[in-house]
Amino acid sequence: MGHSHITVTEEKFEFTSAARKKILALLVAGVAILAAGIVIAMLGGGAHHEAGHAGIAGSEQLVASLDNPAATQGHDEGHHESPVWLKRLFTTLWMNNVYFVGLGIIGLFFVAIQYAAQAGWSAGIKRIPLAMAQWLPVAFVSTLVLWFITHHDIFHWTHSYLYDQNNPETYDEIIAGKAPFFFWPGESGGFPVFYILRMVVFFALWIWFFYAIRKNMLAEDQLGGTGFWYKNRSLSAWFLVFFAVSSSVAAWDWVMSIDTHWFSTMFGWYVFASWWVTGLALITLVVVHLKEAGYLKIVNANHLHDLGKFVFAFSIFWTYIWFGQFLLIWYAHIPEETVYFIERMRTSPYSWIFFANLILNFVLPFLLLMTRDAKRHMSMLKLVCPVVIIGHWFDFYNMVTPGVMKTQGGIGFIEIGTAFIFLAAFLWITLSSLSKMPLFGKNHPMLEESLHHHI
Amino acid sequence: MEADKHFVVGIFDDEDVLLEGVKKVRAVGIRIHEVYSPFPVHGLDEALGYARTRLPIAAFLFGMTGTILALTMQFWMLGYDWPMIIGGKNFASLPPFIPVTFELTVLLSALGMVATFLIVSDMKPYKWPRQFDIRSTDDKHVMAVDLAENAGKSKEEIMRILRESGASEVNEKNFE
Numbered sequence: 001m002g003h004s005h006i007t008v009t010e011e012k013f014e015f016t017s018a019a020r021k022k023i024l025a026l027l028v029a030g031v032a033i034l035a036a037g038i039v040i041a042m043l044g045g046g047a048h049h050e051a052g053h054a055g056i057a058g059s060e061q062l063v064a065s066l067d068n069p070a071a072t073q074g075h076d077e078g079h080h081e082s083p084v085w086l087k088r089l090f091t092t093l094w095m096n097n098v099y100f101v102g103l104g105i106i107g108l109f110f111v112a113i114q115y116a117a118q119a120g121w122s123a124g125i126k127r128i129p130l131a132m133a134q135w136l137p138v139a140f141v142s143t144l145v146l147w148f149i150t151h152h153d154i155f156h157w158t159h160s161y162l163y164d165q166n167n168p169e170t171y172d173e174i175i176a177g178k179a180p181f182f183f184w185p186g187e188s189g190g191f192p193v194f195y196i197l198r199m200v201v202f203f204a205l206w207i208w209f210f211y212a213i214r215k216n217m218l219a220e221d222q223l224g225g226t227g228f229w230y231k232n233r234s235l236s237a238w239f240l241v242f243f244a245v246s247s248s249v250a251a252w253d254w255v256m257s258i259d260t261h262w263f264s265t266m267f268g269w270y271v272f273a274s275w276w277v278t279g280l281a282l283i284t285l286v287v288v289h290l291k292e293a294g295y296l297k298i299v300n301a302n303h304l305h306d307l308g309k310f311v312f313a314f315s316i317f318w319t320y321i322w323f324g325q326f327l328l329i330w331y332a333h334i335p336e337e338t339v340y341f342i343e344r345m346r347t348s349p350y351s352w353i354f355f356a357n358l359i360l361n362f363v364l365p366f367l368l369l370m371t372r373d374a375k376r377h378m379s380m381l382k383l384v385c386p387v388v389i390i391g392h393w394f395d396f397y398n399m400v401t402p403g404v405m406k407t408q409g410g411i412g413f414i415e416i417g418t419a420f421i422f423l424a425a426f427l428w429i430t431l432s433s434l435s436k437m438p439l440f441g442k443n444h445p446m447l448e449e450s451l452h453h454h455i
Numbered sequence: 456m457e458a459d460k461h462f463v464v465g466i467f468d469d470e471d472v473l474l475e476g477v478k479k480v481r482a483v484g485i486r487i488h489e490v491y492s493p494f495p496v497h498g499l500d501e502a503l504g505y506a507r508t509r510l511p512i513a514a515f516l517f518g519m520t521g522t523i524l525a526l527t528m529q530f531w532m533l534g535y536d537w538p539m540i541i542g543g544k545n546f547a548s549l550p551p552f553i554p555v556t557f558e559l560t561v562l563l564s565a566l567g568m569v570a571t572f573l574i575v576s577d578m579k580p581y582k583w584p585r586q587f588d589i590r591s592t593d594d595k596h597v598m599a600v601d602l603a604e605n606a607g608k609s610k611e612e613i614m615r616i617l618r619e620s621g622a623s624e625v626n627e628k629n630f631e
Contacts, residue, residue: 323553330550331542371511454497 008451010442011295015435023424023431030420034089037413041085082153084408090150092415095400096422097146098254099278099393101139102271103426106279107132108210109243112236115213115229120449121306124298124440128286130217132279133210134433135426140203143254147199154404157182157260160189175260182257198253202246209239217441224443247272255396258403262340266325271399273321274392277314277361281388284311286430288378288385295439301376302453308375311388315365318392319358343402349410353398360391393419459603460630462488463613464587465622467596470496476598476620477502483616485608488601491591510568510575517567518560525559526552587628598622 082090107129114122151158161170163179179188186193213232220228248268256267264270284307290296329337344350364387374380401409441447465480467473473496480487487503533539534547544551573579591597600613614625 327550327553331544333542370515 008298008442008447011297011439012437013290013295013431013434013439015431019431020428023428026420026427027424030417030422030424032417033413033420034417037415037417038085038089041088041412041414042083084405085414087153087405088409088414089418090153091401091404091409092397092418093146094150094154094254095396096418097139097142098400099396100135100422100426101143101250101254102275102396103279103282104133104135104139105206105243105247106275107134107283108136108206108213108239109247109276110279110283111213112209112239112243115233115236116240118233118446120446121303121453123444123446123450124296125283125287125303125307126217126441126444127434127437127439128290129279129283130214131430131434131437132282133214135429136203136207136210138425138429140207143199143203147196154258154400155260156403157257158192163189178260195253198249202250205242206239206246209235209242213239218437220441220443221438226445229445247275255399258400259340261336264325264329264337264340266321266328270321270325273314273318274395274399277311277318278389278392280307280310280314281385281392283307284381285385285389288381290439292378298440298447298451300453302455303450304378304381305372305376305455306453308369308381311381311385312365312369312375315362315369315388319362319366322358322362343406344398347402347407350398350402353394353411357391357395357398360387361395364391459601461602461610462587462628462630463600463602463610463617464626464628465598465600465617465620466588466590466624466626467598467621468594468623470499470596472621473596473598474498474502476617476622479620480598480600480616485600485613485616486604488599488604491587491597491599493592493594493596496596510572513571514564514568517571518564520567521560521563522556524563525556529555585630588626599628 081087110129111126111133113119114126156162157175157178161167162172162175165171165176176188180194182192182195183190184194213235216228216232216235251268251271255271256263284304287296287299287307288304291299326341329341344354365384368380368384368387369375374384397411397415444450465476467476470492473490473492477487477490477499481502481504490499490503492499529552530547538546540546541551578584587599588595588597598617600617602610602613605613610627614627617625
């Protein structure tokens with residue numbers, strides 16, 4: 001507005017020892033809770049679940065009848081299943097891993113969107129999502145390692161007996177039909193070459209784009225000029241094209257293939273929408289906390305307003321995708337599709353999460369962030385963003401768990417402890433990355449525009 | 456002097472000069488009737504001291520009207536007035552009603568907002584707007600000061616203040 005002059009002083013985030021201690025405390029708490037959960041589950045786990053079976057016998061029967069015959073007709077020799085507590089641990093590890101991979105890649109996606117859209121308003125806050133993307137190299141390792149440890153329990157399609165045509169007892173025609181998607185060019189039921197290749201290529205390229213964009217941003221701090229901005233714009237455009245494909249395929253690979261028989265053409269969008277709005281809420285929350293700690297003097301209520309609009313709008317977008325997926329399946333009423341929702345809507349303990357999802361991820365952000373003032377005030381953003389972040393954790397919980405645990409799932413110490421551990425690790429990586437670069441690019445060609453942002 | 460008839464009209468060439476001018480004019484206690492500009496000027500509302508619009512409240516109420524109307528209509532039609540079996544579902548079931556409800560909410564909210572805006576802005580169909588200076592539709596910003604609203608100050612004094620506040624030209628405008 002006008003010609004008012006704003007002085008910009010360079011800022012650098014300090015990852016204080018107090019902050020480090022808090023995150024370490026979170027980590028220790030997570031480990032303790034997880035250990036307690038495992039001990040409790042090993043000692044008495046599963047006993048109380050038997051009682052729960054009767055009440056939902058009908059739906060369970062339907063689930064079982066639609067499921068792979070091998071699962072209900074006793075287990076194949078050579079295939080040994082982990083105890084319930086270990087399956088639960090594996091499931092929650094994988095679920096948290098996918099959730100936090102999302103937060104990392106959304107950091108890079110946000111930065112790329114800003115460049116590709118030639119956005120000026122966000123010039124002062126781009127380093128926060130950039131720091132979140134620092135999680136990607138860690139996530140690469142954790143995804144690969146976790147996959148190889150947990151895949152037999154989580155991914156039903158990894159069992160070779162499903163593809164053995166000589167054994168009609170265990171052969172699964174539907175899954176065998178999908179085999180090339182996992183195993184090409186190798187043998188069905190062997191090592192999933194194509195699947196692992198996709199995982200490696202996605203992470204490798206995401207990480208490569210992250211380092212390339214980051215390098216340009218930091219070089220711009222030193223050398224200035226508009227050249228680095230243009231370089232990042234074209235890098236971002238290429239990344240976005242790749243991300244459009246890879247995020248969808250990653251959603252099929254890492255989440256949808258758990259329910260191997262089932263498929264939804266909206267699933268890629270669904271996972272993306274959930275990742276995206278969670279990432280936006282986290283970016284907003286970090287910006288608010290940095291501002292309260294005295295950083296980011298160049299960020300004012302107008303920037304918060306835009307971030308709040310993002311969280312508001314994409315909460316509605318997520319609901320739209322959620323409902324779109326549900327309505328099509330509800331209307332068509334094809335058993336192999338509806339089983340997915342029967343497992344989640346009518347099966348304990350997922351049923352309350354299913355409906356809580358809609359309240360946490362739609363009703364609350366929709367009503368609380370509707371007014372202009374709500375989006376401009378840090379207190380409201382500090383209330384709504386955690387709701388969205390936790391809500392979408394439940395969303396991912398309900399995407400992953402029912403397909404693996406069937407009726408034996410639950411939310412207890414194991415799940416909470418694992419979430420704390422992942423959160424602590426993610427915050428540690430993000431904040432230490434943030435402390436290693438200036439908090440905003442002083443030579444960003446659109447910094448001036450961002451200072452005068454007014455809506 | 457008759458109210459709403461006799462005006463002093465200041466012409467401004469530049470929006471920054473206009474913004475400063477508005478502040479100066481208001482600082483000496485002159486009430487500005489209205490400012491017309493060929494494009495939106497950022498910060499002009501605040502400079503003129505306008506209260507924030509309550510249009511969002513109207514939008515919300517119209518939207519809620521749409522939601523209620525859509526749900527009532529559909530439940531009445533398909534549940535009571537003319538039940539039909541569609542896809543083997545219950546006569547009145549919520550999921551298929553959601554898209555229609557959403558659309559009617561948006562439609563009524565949008566149309567209601569437009570109507571409210573037109574009425575509040577005095578742009579009713581039978582109302583012919585006053586033209587203070589035709590150049591406000593081209594490249595000039597036009598500030599209108601109602602003499603009746605500023606009875607404490609003489610016409611000459613107001614014209615002088617407007618000129619000193621950056622108006623490139625100050626005219627009189629009288630309506631019959």
